[in-house]
Amino acid sequence: MNTIPPLDLARQYQALQDDINAAVLAVLASSQYIGGPVVAQFEQAFADYTQTPFCISCNSGTDALYLALRAFDIGPGDEVITSPFTFIATAEVISMAGATPVFVDIAPETFNLDAEQLEAAITPRTRAIMPVHLFGQTADMTRVMAIAQAHTLPVIEDCAQATGAIWQNPTGQTQKVGSIGDIGCFSFYPSKNLGGYGDGGAITTHSATLAEKMRIVRDHGRRSGYIHEAIGMNSRLDAIQAAILSVKLRHLDQWNLQRKAIAARYAQLLGNIPGITIPQAFQDSVWNQYTIRVNHEGDLHYLGRSRDRILNSAADVALNASAIEPPAPRRDQVRTALGEQGIQSMVYYPLPLHLQPVYAHLGYEIGQLPIADKAALEVLSLPMFPELTVAEQEQVRDGLKDVLLRC
Template identity: 35%
Template sequence: MKVNFYTSQREYQEKKAEFDKAIENVLKDGISTLGKEVADLEKSIMEFTSAKYAVGVASGTDALVLASDILGFKNGSEVITSPFTFLASTSCIARHGGQPVFVDIDEETFNIDAAKIEDAVTDKTVGIVPIHLFCQMADMDSIMDIAARHNLKVLEDAAEAFGMSWKGKGSKYKHAGTIGDYGIYSFFPTKTLGAYGDGGMIVTNDEGLYKLAKSYRVHGATEKYHYDYIGYNSRLDTIQAAILLVKMKYMREAITKREVIANWYFDRLKDCQGLRFPKIKGEQHPVYYVFNILAENRDGLVEHLKKNQVQYSIYYPLPLHLQKCFSYLGYKKGDFPVSERVCTEIAALPIYPEITEDEVDFVCHTIRNFYK
């Protein structure tokens, strides 16, 4: 049996009429940048997340770049983040001449170890970029407390965290991305809310930051051909917004299905020697965007999966402090041992709402056979 890591084809076939109609409506109305569907999606995201403002942009990476620029993560200022993440979480700082400062991760959650952040704060520190990875949010209570004590800006990289929420010390759950100064989402196709191409969103509860993000996405214009800032050309595509609006109708159902699938994996692999699972920490609602395992002889396991036509992914094979592009920061092997160790043990198994129970059974059977 071949098991895909992800495919959009099943979802498209299930909702073909709705997707086709959504795209057709955009074409019939005449293609325009930042069309009605973009505004409708922004409104839908605000309602779903309870964010006061939302700004659609061309990608999650662009969302990070715009937000970092606006928040002043540049010109030698230090910004604390994690080395265990996708490149864009840190390149958004470096692109503006900011100085990324890494802090190791919690080995049970893969998120930044909040207990180590304050030791990294200096008089040059201006912000923190917590990354909510895979299935759960970082410790936002501790992070916001540190930010308040040191007057730091917080940019939540919630690219993978759509649908997740954190209660912490508050009286109610708050959606990922809505706790810091800015939050961003990626609509890359594999995401929980994924487009059929690139797309991203910036959210905030601050009106001033909202107006800046809205301006920065259109070259820094405050009205047509009147520029107050040096901005970007980063607009969410209208057709992608139309596709995402269809998906938003089924978002809670999709999140629930991901949890069901995660529980299939937990149940079938719970006593498998050689495997460990991440632990959910803090009072929060997780969303299983990715299902990760920590595996003994990870490289042997994934080769076994490949031979049996089970697709997988490794997030991430090399931490950012050891990447060539960040060698100028001066970090070396051994500086962040938890991140380095996790990179040698982690593997992601297929999980998306349309995967079947038989396919999950086959994946788990294949893993168990390897560890016999």
């Protein structure tokens, strides 16, 4: 049985290993491991790529988002509106800054923040809007930008999963994600469309003032030397990562095209299978994930289990042990059965952020953001990486058809 992983970074490395090895060895020989020309060259190349004048590299996508909030002095008493259906980092940084995340439900077709519901969430405390381009798909930036402008709120784009995605603005011009809002935040975690061989991130902006502020906070609150004008952090990108990313950046558009071709082939192969819903690209998607829905007919209460198990004491859990547990979503059985056939899949994300134990104090209830809740019970991300073969995609189709008959 041929095992198909959700992503296979080794295949990409094998194709590029001569260039990557040479770039890494050059850094090792240079003895300039932090900062220096290799990092500066990558920042310039990434600024050019994202069509922004300023790029500040940093240690992770999480730090990029945090630095963006710091650029706007967002802190205690402030609210930032974002999506509940994303990786925890998006909301975590809002909390790290001392502010409160406000979650707006997602649109069912895109898994991205539903811009139609955005305006109702704005309060006098709102200080920024943070849309996420989830799974590679651009958020509805036309509406988001219009609402942000109407309320003079900054927009911080979470581009972690969408490096290279393109949005067409209302005047018909195309813009890369990260150049649309005030600040774009990128992750170079290995599984991202542009991934390093360790942690890494970057921030892009059109504003020299914001760029300067973020550059200072990124490096211990200093411009240079040992004079510190802000409480900062150490969030520098290593030269080795910058060297690797510079090599890989040259291939990013080609890889994104391959991802699009794979998504189109999946659509052909899976489009007529009953019981699942395949994803669509609206404005653009660079398909960091190919996430289907395994349709869930039951109610949403299964989601309560994870939170309750953590929040309730052991005694409560024992007391409730006899209570009837809501059944697991069919998606979980499908995933297990696919795994038995060697087809590995992932669930991004099994619990939306507003229902996470860490955010219980915010008081969100199951069903309050029903589209995100339902997505958490239905999503299944199939193998997706640029080197995935036609034969592997056909194996996914055959496996899925077979499994859905049985589950």
